[in-house]
Amino acid sequence: MREPQDASARPTPRPAGALCRAQVLSLALARRAVITGAHSYIGAAVARELAGRGWTIHTLTNRRTPAAVRHVTSAKLAFDPDHLVAELHGADVFVNTYWIRLPHGDQDFGMAVANNRMLVEAAARARVGRFVHISVSNASADSPLGYYRGKAEVDAVVRACGLPHAIVRPTLVVGPADVLTSNIAWFLRRFPFFPIPDGGRYRLQPVTLADTGRIIADVAEAEGDLDVDAAGPDVVTFREYVELVARACGVKRAIVATPGWLALAGIRLVELFLGDTVLAREELAGLEQELLLSHAAPLGTEPVEAWLRAHESQLGRAYVNDRRRHFGDQAAEPISEP
Numbered sequence: 001m002r003e004p005q006d007a008s009a010r011p012t013p014r015p016a017g018a019l020c021r022a023q024v025l026s027l028a029l030a031r032r033a034v035i036t037g038a039h040s041y042i043g044a045a046v047a048r049e050l051a052g053r054g055w056t057i058h059t060l061t062n063r064r065t066p067a068a069v070r071h072v073t074s075a076k077l078a079f080d081p082d083h084l085v086a087e088l089h090g091a092d093v094f095v096n097t098y099w100i101r102l103p104h105g106d107q108d109f110g111m112a113v114a115n116n117r118m119l120v121e122a123a124a125r126a127r128v129g130r131f132v133h134i135s136v137s138n139a140s141a142d143s144p145l146g147y148y149r150g151k152a153e154v155d156a157v158v159r160a161c162g163l164p165h166a167i168v169r170p171t172l173v174v175g176p177a178d179v180l181t182s183n184i185a186w187f188l189r190r191f192p193f194f195p196i197p198d199g200g201r202y203r204l205q206p207v208t209l210a211d212t213g214r215i216i217a218d219v220a221e222a223e224g225d226l227d228v229d230a231a232g233p234d235v236v237t238f239r240e241y242v243e244l245v246a247r248a249c250g251v252k253r254a255i256v257a258t259p260g261w262l263a264l265a266g267i268r269l270v271e272l273f274l275g276d277t278v279l280a281r282e283e284l285a286g287l288e289q290e291l292l293l294s295h296a297a298p299l300g301t302e303p304v305e306a307w308l309r310a311h312e313s314q315l316g317r318a319y320v321n322d323r324r325r326h327f328g329d330q331a332a333e334p335i336s337e338p
Contacts, residue, residue: 031055033220034091034128036098036119038072039063039334042134042173043097045213046220047072050095053217060087066334079115084122092129093220096120099134099151101179102280104327109150116154120161131165132220133158137205137229138291139169145282148291159225166219166226168212171292173230174304175209176311177320177335183278184245185316188253194246195258195266197284200239204292207232208307211300218299231294234303238287241304248308249315260284276323 033050037043038059047057051071060077075087077098088094096119100112116133123131139151158165174181188194207215207230215230236244239255246253258266267278286292308315324330 031092032058032090033093033095034058034060034088035095036060036077037063038074039065039069040097041175041178041335042170042209042212042216043095044335045175045209046095046097046216049213049217050220053221055092058087058091060084062332063334064332079118081118081122081125084119085126088123088126088128091123091126093132094119094123094128094130095132095134095216095220096123097134101147101322101326102277103146104323109146113150113153117157120154120157124161124163128163130220131158131161131163132216133165133167134216135167135169136291137169137171137231137294145286145289145291147282148286164223164225166222166228168216168219168228168230169294170207170212170230171232171294172204172206173209173212174206174232174307175212176314178209179320179322180279181206181245181308182316182318182320184242185249186319187316188242188246188249188251189316191253193254193256194242195256195263196239196242197258197260197263198288199257200242200255201237202288202290203235203237204241204287204290205231205235205294205298206241206292206304207298207300208302208304211302215299228299229294229296230300231296231298232300232302232304233298234305235293236304244305244308245315248305248312250312260288274319274321276319276321 033055035043035047035057038047038057039061051057057072059072059074061074062077065074098116098119100107135155136148136151139148139155141149141152143149155167158167211232212230219226219228242255264281264284271278325335
């Protein structure tokens with residue numbers, strides 16, 4: 001006959017609510033996200049957000065892993081179908097941020113579309129749980145601009161892939177070391193005037209990098225096929241945006257309306273010394289066509305002016321050379337740490 005146990009020695013029953021929370025946490029920790037470019041820009045923001053929600057993170061990247069990063073495993077981003085299938089196997093979600101800003105050497109938008117198609121096909125073969133693709137606001141198959149037309153081609157491939165999916169279309173993503181905002185600030189800090197192509201009356205709707213990462217993580221955890229914009233709460237003209245950056249930097253500059261062709265000609269002269277493409281003709285066309293403007297209710301909540309003021313001490317202190325960052329001596333260095 002078993003001796004009766006001392007009540008004080010019995011394990012304390014776990015409250016039902018606590019057990020449920022523990023189970024949820026256990027399930028969350030088991031979720032695996034694969035992200036292209038988790039040591040780059042948007043990919044790093046998504047990695048930070050998902051890691052904070054308990055996801056394990058694996059990245060496909062050609063950048064080195066920062067020494068301080070312990071929670072992200074990595075593999076080379078190589079466009080080989082079998083390699084990609086192996087790396088994507090077992091992923092609950094695949095977040096694809098891969099794209100190119102500008103053609104360079106043998107890389108063009110056609111190649112970027114083909115590589116994205118390979119990523120989609122590999123994800124389907126690996127049977128990932130969910131495919132999240134980062135597109136751009138106002139992508140269109142009819143666009144005369146290669147960037148927006150190419151993004152629309154990939155969007156169509158994602159929609160037809162047969163996987164549960166979400167497409168996220170950011171506007172102008174503003175964050176540490178973003179190309180456009182950082183370099184506007186760099187020019188404002190160093191020159192007595194700032195030329196505004198064609199007057200700058202065209203509108204844009206910036207969204208902060210943190211908001212972008214949150215929006216992408218939200219759709220990664222959602223169900224059903226989704227197509228959403230990532231845009232902030234404020235709509236400003238390009239001129240007003242430059243003025244916001246100037247105020248954040250604490251400088252007063254003459255902002256001069258300049259014909260677009262003349263502004264680009266001046267930029268080309270500066271590019272000779274910088275060894276970079278500051279603003280491409282197609283990028284200016286996208287601004288002037290208001291393609292960085294959403295036509296849906298904004299999902300971003302952080303006002304861009306507040307973000308600029310919070311980062312005024314870093315804005316424009318160094319020029320962000322995008323060519324070096326992607327094709328030169330910085331191509332293997334992390335842009336941002338998850």
